[in-house]
C-alpha cells in the first residue's frame with residue numbers, strides 16, 4: 001500500500017492503472033460490498049471508481065480533491081452513503097459531514113451508515129432550499145454536490161453562498177443528461193464551466209470527465225473566492 005497524492009487516499013499500483021483505498025474508520029465493516037485489505041495492522045477499504053464519482057475523478061487524474069483530515073463537509077445528494085463513507089474515512093473522527101438527501105428511500109440506508117460512523121449526520125432536506133436547513137449546518141470547509149438535477153449549478157452556487165467558507169473547496173459532479181438530453185454532453189460541460197466563471201463566486205481548479213467509469217458526467221473542483 002502506498003500514499004497517493006491526496007491525504008488519506010492510498011493506492012496499490014497495478015500493471016494497468018491502480019486500485020485506490022481509504023483507511024477504514026470502522027474496521028471490519030463495509031458499506032457497499034467493497035473489499036477490505038489489511039497491512040501493518042491498518043485496514044483499508046477499496047474505493048471503487050464505477051460506484052463513486054470522486055474515485056473516478058481521482059483515477060482520471062484530478063489535480064486536487066480539497067478534502068483532508070479534520071474538514072467539515074456539506075455533502076448534497078448523499079444517497080445511501082457510498083461516497084460519503086469514503087469522505088468520512090478521509091476527514092477521520094476529527095472532521096464532520098452533514099450528509100443531505102431528500103429521498104426517504106435512500107435515507108434509511110444512510111442512517112445505518114451514520115450509526116456506525118460518528119462523524120456523519122444525516123439530513124433529510126431539499127438541497128434546492130438551503131434556507132430550510134441552514135439552522136442545522138455550520139460554515140463548512142468543503143461542499144460536495146452530486147444531485148443530478150436540471151438546475152444543479154444553481155443549487156450548488158446557492159449553497160456555496162450560504163455555507164462555504166472563503167477559500168473553501170467545492171466538488172461538483174455535473175450530469176449532462178439531467179440538464180438537457182438533446183445537447184451533446186461536451187457542450188453542456190462548456191456552458192457549465194462558463195457559468196461557473198461568470199458567477200465570479202469561485203475559481204475553477206480542475207475539471208475531469210468521468211468516462212469510462214460513469215457516462216456523460218464531468219467533475220469540477222473549485223475554490224471559493
Ligand SMILES: C[S@@+](CC[C@H](N)C(=O)[O-])C[C@H]1O[C@@H](n2cnc3c(N)ncnc32)[C@H](O)[C@@H]1O
Pocket residue numbers: 051052053076077078079080081082083084100101102103106125126127128146147148149
Ligand atoms: C447520483 S445520486 C448520489 C450518489 C452519491 N453521491 C454517491 O456517490 O454515493 C443522487 C442523489 O441526489 C439526491 N437528490 C437529488 N436532488 C436532490 C435535492 N434537490 N436535494 C437533496 N437530494 C437530492 C437523490 O435523491 C439521489 O439520492
